[in-house]
Amino acid sequence: MKNNITLFVLLFTTWLGFSQSYEFKTTVDLEATNVISQGNTGTCWSFSTSSFLESEIMRLTGKQIDLSEMYTVRHTYFKKAWTYVMRQGKAQFSEGGLAHDVTNSIATHGIVPNYVYSGLKEGEEKHNHSKMADSLKNILTTYLKDTNAYTSNWKNDVNHVLDYYLGPNVTSFNYEGIEYTPQSFLEMTTINPKDYVTITSFTHQPFYTNFVLNIPDNFSNGDFYNVPLDDLIEIMNHALHNGFSIELDCDVSEKTFSSKHGIAVIPLNDSTDALLNVSPEKEITAEFRQQEFENYNTTDDHLMHITGLLKDQNGTTYYKVKNSWGKDSSRVANGGYIYMSEAYAKLKTISIMVHKDAIPKALQFKLF
Structure with missing residues (x-):
């Protein structure tokens, strides 16, 4: 009986230790522009990478510039269309994209402020690309159906x-x-697209090499540097502690990813109670991560911008992740930010983009 009481007290104490609302303390908070909404579009890749570059401009020059997401979208759509036609329809043509599509675009076409190219018609306040995407796809499929008849x-x-x-x-x-062209404006910001690299961690390719990651939105066949999982996390933490924010491509389909609660975690018991209360999390290994990628439980759903670090009351590390779903308090928490646990990042990150100087020197030597 005494042993049973001891066991009960131990279990109750353990439960009580985790049945507590989140209390966060910010440890790193880097400069970022305001949270905005991508509207009814699949252009998170442009919104998040533009936000990432806005923070880079602040880091490099001190200037706060609201960049045009839609200027990049416009040029990337034409590149997608060209790829789709040249591959005779055997390629991805959708609203999706990746971070390197933005750096590729600005390398060729430059960048402009948002007030110069908002991508909105007069009187419009929100982006909606459903009709545009359908119209573009219809042109391409009609042409490919019979090129001679077009x-x-x-x-x-x-x-x-x-x-x-x-x-x-x-x-x-x-x-x-001052009068600028998009190319001279890019020069003024001091952003060099060649300085930005995309990093991932998967076991089906050799580590410390680069390869083309075969995911649907990688229509442009962008290269990814492959590192062990612990190195990926080391790069992320080193970057943030040294003043570099991070572009993030990850899976957000988990029921324990919630913009409404502003939390993303991988609880041990898969319960959504973890969105409200601190809960023990799964141990994430490279093998488990690879398994979830290969069975499509982890896909490249969404891109966001990591701007800081936090810890909860138990010392667990979280990433402060800027989303592009607006900041309406009735729909999102934390002013539009997600507090993502390190476990979630380890399991669900597809890739990150960072400035090459954000990578620890020892890893730079292995990669470049």
Whole structure:
């Protein structure tokens, strides 16, 4: 009987230790622009990477510039269309994309402030790309169905649709009394697209090599540097502690990822109670991570921007992740940020993008 009482007290104490509301203390908080909404679009890749570059501009120059997400979207859509046609329809054509699509775009086309190219028609306040995406896909499928019967020029038709929904291309503009082109504006920000690298961690490819990750939205065949899982986390933590924010591609389909609660965790018992109360989490191994990737439980659902670190009352590390679903307090918590546990990041991260200087020197030597 005495042993039973002791066991009960032990179990109750353990339960009580985890049945407590979250209390967070911020340990790293890097500069970032305001949380905004991507609206009814699949362009999180542009919103998050633009936010990441906005923080980079602040880090490099001290300037706070609201970049145009839609300027990049416009140019990337045409590149997607070209790839889709050249591969005779055997490629991804959707609203999705990845972080390197943004750096690829700005390397060729430059960048512009949002007020120069908002991608919104007069009177519009929210982005909605459903009709635009359908129109573009219809042009491409009609052309590919019978190229000889297509009486127009598909490239001109794609540009007409992009002009109609997003606005015509920008060649020059005025910013703070100075005339810029998109390319000269990029030079002014001191952003060098070649300085940014994408890093992942999967066991089906050799570590410390780069490879093309075969995920649907990697239509542009971007290279990923592959590192062991512990190294991936080391890079993330080292970057944040040294003033570099992080672009994040991850899976957000878990029931314990919640923008409403502002929490993302991998609880031991899979219970959604973990969205409200501190709960023990699963141990994440490289083998488990690989398994979840190969069985499609982990997919590249969503891209966001990591801007800081926090700890809960038990000392567990969380990443402060800026989302692009707005900051309406009735729908999202933490002003539009997600507090993502290290366990969640280890399991559900597809890749990160960082400035090459954010990587610890010892790992730079192994990668580059």
